[in-house]
Amino acid sequence: MDDQADSGWGPLSDLPGNPLMWVLILGELVVFAAFFGVYGIARAGEREVFDASQQLLDPLAGGINTMVLLTSGLFAALAIEARNRGDVRQCRRRLLAAMALGVVFCVVKVVEYWDKIGQGLTLETNTFFTFYYLLTGFHFAHVLFGLGLLALVLRYTSMANVETATAFWHMVDLIWIIMYPLLYLLR
Numbered sequence: 001m002d003d004q005a006d007s008g009w010g011p012l013s014d015l016p017g018n019p020l021m022w023v024l025i026l027g028e029l030v031v032f033a034a035f036f037g038v039y040g041i042a043r044a045g046e047r048e049v050f051d052a053s054q055q056l057l058d059p060l061a062g063g064i065n066t067m068v069l070l071t072s073g074l075f076a077a078l079a080i081e082a083r084n085r086g087d088v089r090q091c092r093r094r095l096l097a098a099m100a101l102g103v104v105f106c107v108v109k110v111v112e113y114w115d116k117i118g119q120g121l122t123l124e125t126n127t128f129f130t131f132y133y134l135l136t137g138f139h140f141a142h143v144l145f146g147l148g149l150l151a152l153v154l155r156y157t158s159m160a161n162v163e164t165a166t167a168f169w170h171m172v173d174l175i176w177i178i179m180y181p182l183l184y185l186l187r
Contacts, residue, residue, distance in 0.1 A: 053128035072101035076166040
């Protein structure tokens with residue numbers, strides 16, 4: 001870690017994991033924030049369309065996915081705790097649990113997509129569903145990338161690697177915690 005502090009990363013040097021991951025995380029948060037801002041503007045302009053379309057989503061599926069991702073994030077945090085104690089085996093078990101829950105999230109989301117598409121609700125249905133598919137699809141891509149990072153860390157389980165991958169995984173949680181009420185609950 002002292003090498004990172006001397007590497008000219010400024011305040012990022014004090015964060016856990018690789019500073020480059022924090023640059024990526026900050027960049028992704030800015031992109032999602034812009035996406036959410038444009039969503040808010042579109043919603044204000046087409047309130048009736050957005051309200052009616054939101055009624056067609058299943059808040060239970062979104063809620064289940066929220067709990068799944070939060071529990072996955074807990075396992076990621078517990079993996080850091082285990083690695084910090086030097087228990088690599090327990091760290092890997094907890095990373096596997098986090099990954100398994102990430103896969104559950106993906107399955108629930110694919111089932112939800114399948115249901116909506118089966119109802120004829122596609123990207124082209126209206127502005128709300130364009131945002132729904134773009135936002136959740138972009139998030140889904142981040143979940144897949146995060147699963148890849150966690151899988152890589154199963155093999156290379158240094159403390160810095162675990163911190164780096166789980167920092168990204170927590171960003172995925174954070175984005176969903178914001179996205180779920182925006183898409184499913186706020187009226």
